[in-house]
Amino acid sequence: MFDFVMLRLPEIVIVIYAISILLYFIDFIDQNQKANRLAFWLLSIVWILQTIFLFLYMWKTGRFPVLTLFEGLYFYSWVLITLSLAIHKILKVDFTVFFTNIIGFSMMAIHAFAPIQTPSMADQLISELLFIHITMAIISYGAFSISFVFSALYLLQYKLLKEKKWIKRLWRLSDLAKLEKNAYVLNVIGIPMLLLSLILGIQWGFMKLSYFPIYDAKIIGSFLLIIVYAFIIVLYRKKEIFGRDFAFWNSVAFLILLINFFLISRLSTFHIWHY
Known part of the structure; x- marks a missing residue:
């Protein structure tokens, strides 16, 4: 069950992430505040799910997940979402979240197709x-x-x-x-x-x-x-x-x-x- 959750959770995240980006794009084109609010909440859900996945991954591996490109891309995407949500709340600059998370979603997409690596060298030199x-x-x-x-x-x-x-x-x-x-x-x-x-x-x-x-x-x-x-x-x-x-x-x-x-x-x- 745990392995199934670890496998499917990133897939759920990337689907919700894609919907959020689409809604932000609709807001950018049509000035749709409802789409903007829904996109923000979906992105918040993505952040929560990503955070849960990171903690589960750390619990499974016993270390912070940054030692491989596969892990680094996921953490990079999480950092971008975290910073974009924080900056949006603090600075109130519209479209920052949208453009930042185009980059974040690209990292997630690359992560989804990146080969899962076993950092044997990293384990020895940790x-x-x-x-x-x-x-x-x-x-x-x-x-x-x-x-x-x-x-x-x-x-x-x-x-x-x-x-x-x-x-x-x-x-x-x-x-x-x-x-x-x-x-x-x-x-x-x-x-x-x-x-x-x-x-x-x-x-x-x-x-x-x-x-x-x-x-x-x-x-x-x-x-x-x-x-x-x-x-x-x-x-x-x-x-x-x-x-x-x-x-x-x-x-x-x-x-x-x-x-x-x-x-x-x-x-x-x-x-x-x-x-």
Whole structure:
């Protein structure tokens, strides 16, 4: 019975998740507040079911589920839902939940078709440093993801204002200054978290691996990602880029994040997060 629940619960989650995204899309197109409210409650149910699954998975495996790509994608999706619901309640920016959870649903869909991995290597090298390293990295990715959503909304808002389209929808997108500030703040949160995650990961590698390749593709890619985001923040602070340019380059940085997350990880010689 327990195995049946563990197998079927993610399937139920992804169906409810899909319905929620569809209702958010209907609200985005037709300004349907009933669809928006129903979508929010369905997404809340998704969060509850995902949280239950995470606890059941931890109870079954006896560890926090972040050691494989299969587990990491699920946790990444959970982080995105958690942050989007919290930001929606705190900042009251419409459509943030919709666009954020397009990313979250994509992660869930990839998770659904990803091969289930048995982290034999991870079981041998398991440590608190490894858990903290991976967890902090995923949370920082969540911050960068929602920062990208704010930048995407900024670009959409800017385009609508310039073309004088969908005027009735503009008031729900929040003002450009608020979208820009929110994207900046989330980047400021994400950068140190990712840096600390890398420092802990390198420390773990030197402690647990007989040979630790410091020039590994994943390590280089992650440091380059930090440099890109930090460079954008520095230019923004110096007011050399702002507004639409900041939103554009922040979106480019998120694309680099996805490349690092999915492609460069597969080039790693030791990293356990690959297919």
